[in-house]
Amino acid sequence: MSRPALAVSALRPRTAPGWRTGLLDSLDAVGAVVLSPVELVGMAVVLLGRMAEFMLLAPFARDRFAFQRLIFARDLGDLLFGPALRVLAICVVLGIAVALVIEQFATGLLSQTGTANLVIVTSLQQIPPFVASGVLAARGALPLAVRLAEMVDRGQIDSMAIMGVDLVMLHAVPRALAVSLASVVHAVLAMVVFGVTTVLSLAGLGLVSTGTFLTALKLLPVYEKISLIGLQLLTASILVVAVALVEGIQGHGEERVDLARVSMVCILKAATVVLLVNLSFALSRMPDLPVLVWR
Amino acid sequence: MRPAAPVDEAAANGLSVEVRGLVVRRGRRRVLDGVSLQLAAGAFLRITGPAGCGKSTLLQTLAGVLDADQGSIRLGGRPAATALAAGQVAAVFQRDSLLPELTVLENLLLPLIAGQHLSRRLAMLRAQVLLAQFGLVDIMHAWPARLSDALRRRALLARVMAVQPQLLLLDDILAGLDSAGRALIGRLLSPPDGRVASIIATSSRVDDFAHEAELLLTLPEGRISPSEPGQEGSGCDTRP
Known part of the structure; x- marks a missing residue:
C-alpha cells in the first residue's frame, strides 16, 4: 500500500537573541520574501497536477475520490450561492459608477460615434472577471487558509497523515476546482448585471440607446476572448488557493498558530495575486481597444 | 526504564x-x-x-x-x-478532533477509504462494527459540533481503531x-x-x-x- 509522506511540523529554533541570531533571522526573512513567489508557483503546479488527477480519475475510481467529490459538491454549492449577492451588489454599483463617469466626462466626445458603448463593452471584458475572482479570493481562499491553520494547530494534519490521509490536498483540490468553476459562473453573472446596469443607467441619462450598445457589443470580439477570460479565471483561482495553502500550513511544532495573522496575510497576498493576474490579462487584451475606437 | x-x-x-x-x-x-x-x-x-x-x-x-x-x-x-x-501506527494528538465538515460516520470512513483505499462497502462494514462497539450507532449521522465532548472523544478513538493499528x-x-x-x-x-x-x-x-x-x-x-x-x-x- 503506497502512502503519502508524513506531514512534518516545521520547527523553528528559538534561540537567545544576539547579533548573529539577528543577522540570520534577517537573512531568513529576506530569503523568505525572495522565495515566496517561487513557493507559490510550485504549490500552484502541485495543485494543478492533483486537480488533473482528480478530474481524470474520479469518474473511474469512485471510492478513492469519494471524499473529494463530497467536499467539492459542498464547496461548489457554498461558493456559487454564498457570494452571488455580493457579486450582484458590486456590479450594480460599478455599472452605475461607470455610467456616471461616462456621462460626466465623455458625453460630447463619445455620444456621436457610439464609442461610449465601446468603453462599456471593453470594461465588460475587464471588470467582471476582476470582480468574480476578487470576491472568490475572499470567499474561497480565506476560509481554506484558516481551516488549514486550525488543522495544523490541532495536529489533525499530522495524525491523519499517519493514517495515510493527505488532509491538505483533500481540502485544497476540491476547493480549487470549486473556486475555478464558481468564478466562471460569477464572471458571467457579473457581465450580465454590469452590462445591463450600465446601459440602463446611460439610457436613463439619455446618453445612448440599448440598440447602439448591442451593435457595439458585436463589434468588440468579446466572445472570441472567452477562452482567454476562462484562462484568466483559472489562473487566478489556482494561485489564490495556492496562497491559502502556503499560508495555511505554516505550522511551528507545538506553537499555537496565529489565526488572525494567517487571515490577514492570506487576504493581502490573495488580493495582490488577483490584481496582478487580472492586470496582466487585461493588458494582453488592450490592443483591441485603440483599433476599435479609431474605426 | x-x-x-x-x-x-x-x-x-x-x-x-x-x-x-x-x-x-x-x-x-x-x-x-x-x-x-x-x-x-x-x-x-x-x-x-x-x-x-x-x-x-x-x-x-x-x-x-x-x-x-x-x-x-x-x-x-x-x-x-x-x-x-x-x-x-495511529495517533491521537493533544488537541486533535473530528473533522467538523464530516459526520461521525464519514469521519470513520475517511482513513479507511482515503488512507487505506478500502472499497466503500468494506469500509462501511468495518465502521459499523466500531460504531456498535463504541456505542455511536445513534449518532453516526450527526455533525461533530452537535456532540458532547465525551461522545466526540469516543468517536475520535473509534476513528483511529478503524485503521486497526498495531x-x-x-x-x-x-x-x-x-x-x-x-x-x-x-x-x-x-x-x-x-x-x-x-x-x-x-x-x-x-x-x-x-x-x-x-x-x-x-x-x-x-x-x-x-x-x-x-x-x-x-x-x-x-x-x-
Missing part, C-alpha cells in the same frame, strides 16, 4: 517498541535527552508528568511527526519508518472528561476479550488508565532524564 511486564507474545497483538538514546531538541533546549525505553508487544504504557516535560514530544517522535536529533526507534523489531509506512499513541485523550467518560474510554481500550494493539498514552493525571495500563512512566519536571533499558531509576519511574 526496565522492560515491560511479561506479556504473552504469541497471544498479544501489537508492536513492540524499543527506543534508544532518543534526543530531541527544540532550539537550544533538549526536550528529550537520551531517552530509552522498551515496551513488549501488546503492552499498555501510560506516561504521566507535568506540562512541558516532553510527553507529547515523545509521542510525536514515535509517530514520525518530529525527527529525532539522536537515537533510534524500532517498532516491531524494525526501524520505525517501516511500521509507519505500513500504516501500523501501535496506538494517545496524547492526553482523557483531558476534560468526567470520571464516567474516563472509565468508559479505559474499558474501550482494554476490552475483556483482549487488547488489539500496543498502547502508549500520556496524561497529566496520575490516576488516568490506572486500571488498564500495565506500566507507568512518571516523567520528572522539565525533561525526561536519560535511562537505559534494563536500568531502573535514572529519573524514570516504572511501576507494574
